[in-house]
Amino acid sequence: MLSKNQIKLINKLKLKKHRVESNLFVAEGIKTIKELLQSDLKLQHVYATEPFNLESTKETLISETDLKRVSFLTTPNQALAVFEIPKSKPIDLSQLCVALDDVRDPGNLGTIIRLCDWFGIHNLICNKGTVDCFNPKVVQATMGSITRVNINYLDLESFLKEIDVPIYGAFMEGENVYTHKNLSETGVLVMGNEANGVSKTIEALITEKIAIPRFGELKETESLNVATATSILLSEFKRRSIEM
Amino acid sequence: MLSKNQIKLINKLKLKKHRVESNLFVAEGIKTIKELLQSDLKLQHVYATEPFNLESTKETLISETDLKRVSFLTTPNQALAVFEIPKSKPIDLSQLCVALDDVRDPGNLGTIIRLCDWFGIHNLICNKGTVDCFNPKVVQATMGSITRVNINYLDLESFLKEIDVPIYGAFMEGENVYTHKNLSETGVLVMGNEANGVSKTIEALITEKIAIPRFGELKETESLNVATATSILLSEFKRRSIEM
Numbered sequence: 001m002l003s004k005n006q007i008k009l010i011n012k013l014k015l016k017k018h019r020v021e022s023n024l025f026v027a028e029g030i031k032t033i034k035e036l037l038q039s040d041l042k043l044q045h046v047y048a049t050e051p052f053n054l055e056s057t058k059e060t061l062i063s064e065t066d067l068k069r070v071s072f073l074t075t076p077n078q079a080l081a082v083f084e085i086p087k088s089k090p091i092d093l094s095q096l097c098v099a100l101d102d103v104r105d106p107g108n109l110g111t112i113i114r115l116c117d118w119f120g121i122h123n124l125i126c127n128k129g130t131v132d133c134f135n136p137k138v139v140q141a142t143m144g145s146i147t148r149v150n151i152n153y154l155d156l157e158s159f160l161k162e163i164d165v166p167i168y169g170a171f172m173e174g175e176n177v178y179t180h181k182n183l184s185e186t187g188v189l190v191m192g193n194e195a196n197g198v199s200k201t202i203e204a205l206i207t208e209k210i211a212i213p214r215f216g217e218l219k220e221t222e223s224l225n226v227a228t229a230t231s232i233l234l235s236e237f238k239r240r241s242i243e244m
Numbered sequence: 245m246l247s248k249n250q251i252k253l254i255n256k257l258k259l260k261k262h263r264v265e266s267n268l269f270v271a272e273g274i275k276t277i278k279e280l281l282q283s284d285l286k287l288q289h290v291y292a293t294e295p296f297n298l299e300s301t302k303e304t305l306i307s308e309t310d311l312k313r314v315s316f317l318t319t320p321n322q323a324l325a326v327f328e329i330p331k332s333k334p335i336d337l338s339q340l341c342v343a344l345d346d347v348r349d350p351g352n353l354g355t356i357i358r359l360c361d362w363f364g365i366h367n368l369i370c371n372k373g374t375v376d377c378f379n380p381k382v383v384q385a386t387m388g389s390i391t392r393v394n395i396n397y398l399d400l401e402s403f404l405k406e407i408d409v410p411i412y413g414a415f416m417e418g419e420n421v422y423t424h425k426n427l428s429e430t431g432v433l434v435m436g437n438e439a440n441g442v443s444k445t446i447e448a449l450i451t452e453k454i455a456i457p458r459f460g461e462l463k464e465t466e467s468l469n470v471a472t473a474t475s476i477l478l479s480e481f482k483r484r485s486i487e488m
Contacts, residue, residue, distance in 0.1 A: 115472060118456075118466075216360075216392065217361075224359070224475075225358070228358075236479070242420075
């Protein structure tokens with residue numbers, strides 16, 4: 001059985017304000033929750049239709065109907081868990097990092113976190129306008145990768161001003177990434193907002209403008225989605241590291 | 245003003261059955277509609293809150309409230325148009341083609357169509373279980389690219405059995421795509437279903453299994469989203485064509 005207070009708490013965690021206040025976030029689905037349980041994350045409570053066999057104070061068996069009442073998904077998947085939001089670790093600039101300049105779509109951020117995990121990028125830096133990575137839709141889209149990528153929210157302009165590594169950014173007029181001679185194994189790759197790309201203040205700090213060449217007959221103004229552009233650029237950076 | 249019949253027709257076009265019966269589909273948003281008007285597509289009618297200045301039998305000015313009543317979007321964007329579904333052209337096997345084995349998510353199909361357009365892939369082949377490319381969510385996600393990619397729905401197994409070009413497919417145990425010696429400029433790249441990957445019957449017809457290497461500490465069972473995997477593979481095929 002779910003108490004009224006439990007329902008209220010879970011519902012509140014849809015909003016960033018309440019996640020920050022309580023330092024808690026929601027993850028859903030058996031597979032994701034099992035993966036999160038294997039990480040360093042601290043479980044607050046799991047609500048499930050089948051037992052997880054955790055200590056009894058951490059687990060409540062609930063009906064499908066109750067799960068539907070609290071789930072953020074159209075099709076709830078057997079379990080919903082509340083975890084503590086972990087502390088970010090310091091950013092390690094000895095490896096390639098990805099920075100997001102106000103990416104707003106939860107699906108895009110989730111996909112990018114998953115890509116970072118795939119390509120062994122351990123540090124993701126988000127400008128303060130970027131959607132919260134503990135938004136339930138983001139957590140869902142990362143499929144567990146969120147536990148393996150260190151995510152810091154900060155003022156990107158101040159951060160970039162103080163570092164001394166190459167700062168890459170994707171721009172239409174940039175140098176062809178496929179033939180670029182100097183894709184470093186350290187540096188920060190900045191990806192921009194869905195509608196406006198990289199902002200002017202951040203653009204001024206980019207040291208290497210790179211471009212994914214267009215092979216089709218698209219118009220000048222068209223661009224790739226930020227998550228697919230990130231996948232292509234990370235693939236290209238990492239391919240080089242194999243060949244070196 | 246919108247008539248009851250017009251509202252009924254537009255609503256019906258949400259369903260594939262009715263799109264097939266009427267040979268019509270819906271596109272929304274000023275930018276997408278303008279792009280579609282510049283293509284070979286035949287407009288049936290546009291409903292907009294601002295005039296498009298087309299011939300009067302093709303255009304109806306409607307209120308925002310009316311647009312909200314018929315729009316498939318949460319935030320309608322000034323116009324909704326009904327176009328005729330174009331006839332597919334024959335598949336040109338002298339160029340690299342992409343084939344989808346039952347991709348189900350409209351957002352993924354839309355992104356893949358956009359990627360095909362970006363990378364100059366003119367032919368997209370869809371197994372019959374793949375989501376309909378004239379589904380409103382797919383049309384929306386393609387952002388106009390749907391007019392520049394020739395899409396054929398067919399029985400993929402029979403099709404692949406009859407062709408004589410390399411058939412590539414992404415598999416965990418495939419050859420590293422970055423160091424693969426033989427990425428041809430012709431051939432068919434098969435991408436699989438979101439949950440199950442490439443089906444067994446299609447897998448048996450793949451002549452070149454390729455893999456995107458994992459650099460992170462992901463588990464064996466994890467994989468990339470089908471749209472991001474497609475972006476990385478197309479990038480790699482096309483990069484080679486620059487260097488050749």
